[in-house]
Amino acid sequence: MKFPESLENLIKHFQLYPGIGPKTAERLALFTISKLSKESVNSFSKALIEAIEKIKHCDKCGSITDKDICDICNDQDRKEKLMVVENSKDIIAFEKTNAFHGKYHVLNGMISPLNGVGPDDININALFTRVKEENIKELIIALPSTIPGEMTCTYIQKMLENSGVLIYRIGYGLPVGADIEYADEITLIKALEGIKKL
Ligand SMILES: [Zn+2]
Known part of the structure; x- marks a missing residue:
């Protein structure tokens, strides 16, 4: 049996997300039509559109923001x-x-020739x-x-070799290959x- 076209369409859209396979997409779609109110779905779809229209990358650091320059880049104390x-x-x-009071630079990726990603493909x-x-004066590489x-890291070091900038690498205590976002x-x-x- 096939679901009605509009439901199939909804299932297909849930599958756009990483980690959502056909079974989970089906579950989410069925939940949406049977458990969510029209108002919630309306505000959900509005939130999706608003986020995609308003959120962009900071012109300076590459972080996500809803302004041209993000709050951290604008913070004169950093x-x-x-x-x-x-x-x-x-x-x-x-x-x-609350242990770091400098600014950030977001690469939005890392150099990986195996995956065809070179320096020009990221915000480096x-x-x-x-x-x-x-x-x-100080650069801390937290990759x-x-x-x-x-x-x-090696590329950054090489490019800043004679710049006089002190370059540090973070890493002690972080398991090899660990994602910073999941660290406590x-x-x-x-x-x-x-x-x-370095
Ligand atoms: Zn910024």
Whole structure:
């Protein structure tokens, strides 16, 4: 038996999400039509459209924001220290620790030739411009200890070789290959305390 066309269509849309297979998509779609009120579905669809229309990447750091320049980049009290992270979720994790008071730079990816991702495919060139323009003295690389993480770290080091910027790598206490976004606050604070100079 096939579901009515509109329901099949809804199932197909749920499958756009990572980790949602046909069975889960079907469950979500059936839940939507049988348990959710018209109002909830209406506000859900409005939220989807509003988010996609309003959210963009900060012109400076690459983090997600609903402004041209995000609040952290606009914060005049954050100076000279810049932490390089893979994605915006990592910023939220570090901000929760309250242990870092610098700015961030979000790469939105990592260099990975195996997957066809080179420096021009991620937000890395803007990093070198920022280091110069914002008079950055210390750079803390908070990328995972995976092959792409190591390659990206090496590339940054090479590009800033004679810049005089002190480059640190975070990692102590973080399991190899661990995602920063899933690390708990204590682990992140320990990792921040254990930065080592490259
Ligand atoms: Zn920003």
